Amino acid sequence: MTPHALPMIPLRLTIPFVFMCLNGIATAQAPQVVTLQSREVDLSYPAESVVEAVRQATVAAQVSGRIVDVRTDAGRRVKAGEVLLRIDAREAAEGVAGAQAQLAQAKANFDRTRNLFERKFISGAALDKAAADLKSARAAAGQAGAGLSHATATAPLSGIVAQRHVELGEMAAPGKPLVTVFDPKGLRVIASVPQYKLAGLRGASRAKVEFPETGKWIDAARVEVLPTLDANTHTVTARVYLPDDASGVVPGMAARVHFVIGRALKLTVPPQAVVRRGEVSAVYVLDASGAPRLRQVRLGEAVAGGELEVMAGLSAGDKVSLEPVKSGIAVRQAAAK
Structure with a gap:
């Protein structure tokens, strides 16, 4: 027309x-x-969305102590296993020394008890108790050693530091976030689509992602629609994966997804x-x-x-x-x- x-x-x-x-x-x-x-152009259904990283992890403290060494900051690239920061481990080290001493004492007590049992001076129950004490001491020593290793926070994956949540000299406590790292090669946008659009969306295998502020358009690598709806909002979550070479896109950015539903x-x-x-x-x-x-x-x-x-x-x-x-x-x- x-x-x-x-x-x-x-x-x-x-x-x-x-x-x-x-x-x-x-x-x-x-x-x-x-x-x-x-x-002939693609007919699409637009939906507001937010960029997130497919692979993102927040490293949290597992021991208490003061942060004595910080080796990274937001925006820095890190490799998996790289040291991010260290927590004062003197208290944990003392705990390891005490656990090792108790292990040595339990081992010596077990050896004496076994020798007495072989000479028929004590019952089998006493030997069983000594063996149980030795196992408990070994477990305590292993736990103390693991706690000492937790004083060093390392990167769980290779990527970019999104945020450092602590500063040098702050106190760390178990569960406190330390550093967030994400992989920039795996990004996707998350959109909520109303229920009445679900029928047309199920058949959409292609999508284009628009970034209105920059005018950039990116062809999506894959579209994934979750099988369940939110009972409160009656919307379904759609995940639209971006190609690995998507430049200038970071988690948290606002975007608009255009789900391709036909041509005209x-x-x-x-x-x-x-x-x-x-x-x-x-x-x-x-x-x-x-x-x-x-x-x-x-x-x-x-x-x-x-x-x-x-x-x-x-x-x-x-x-x-x-x-x-x-x-x-x-x-x-x-x-x-």
């Missing part, structure tokens, strides 16, 4: 203030132009060609002589790929300027002559 043309906007009411300030500046080159054509023939215009003044949208269209003319248009939602659907004001074959600033300056200069 060919969109109906909308009335031309009076030029003197729509020339931006910046064009007045730039009056008299000559443009060395003509603005870039695109010829509009109807094309539409007339679209690049977003950089659009001039917006409040609720009015317009583009510079070149006339038969090649001169730019500002024309009001009615636009729909962005299709998967970033271009805007044209509802009215433009037709296939129209030549639209991709550099409205240059076109506006040219119009202003022509009006001043």
Whole structure:
């Protein structure tokens, strides 16, 4: 269907203030132009989402003590097993020494008890108790040694330090977060989709992820819809995985997922060609002589790929300027002559 043309906007009411300030500046080159054509585009359902890391871990303290050595900070790349920080382990070391002493005493007592049992001076119950005491002392010594090793916090995976939760000299306690590390090669966006959209979403195997602030679009590597809904919000969680080479994306970023649910023939215009003044949208269209003319248009939602659907004001074959600033300056200069 060919969109109906909308009335031309009076030029003197729509020339931006910046064009007045730039009056008299000559443009060395003509603005870039695109010829509009109807094309088959993806139909999509947009949903707000948040970026998260697939592999992320928070290292927590397992022993109490003061932090005496910090070797990392937010933004730093680390390797799995690399030391991140150390906790004062003197108390734990004393515990290890005490456990080892008790183990030595229990072993000596067991040897004496066994010797007496072999000579028939004591009963088997006494030997069993000595053996149990030896096993208990060995377990206590092993536990103390493990606690001493927990004084050194290491990276659980290779990646980037997202946040360091403690500073040098602070007290650590069991369970207190120390450092959060994530793998930048495994990112995904999490979106909540209402129940009434679930039927169409189940068949969506492709998606595009938009980052509105930067204008970046990324093709998703995989779409995963969880099998259950939230009983309170009646929404289903969709996980959209990004490719490993997605640059400039970090956990916590806001994004918009466009789930591809079909294809249709539409007339679209690049977003950089659009001039917006409040609720009015317009583009510079070149006339038969090649001169730019500002024309009001009615636009729909962005299709998967970033271009805007044209509802009215433009037709296939129209030549639209991709550099409205240059076109506006040219119009202003022509009006001043």
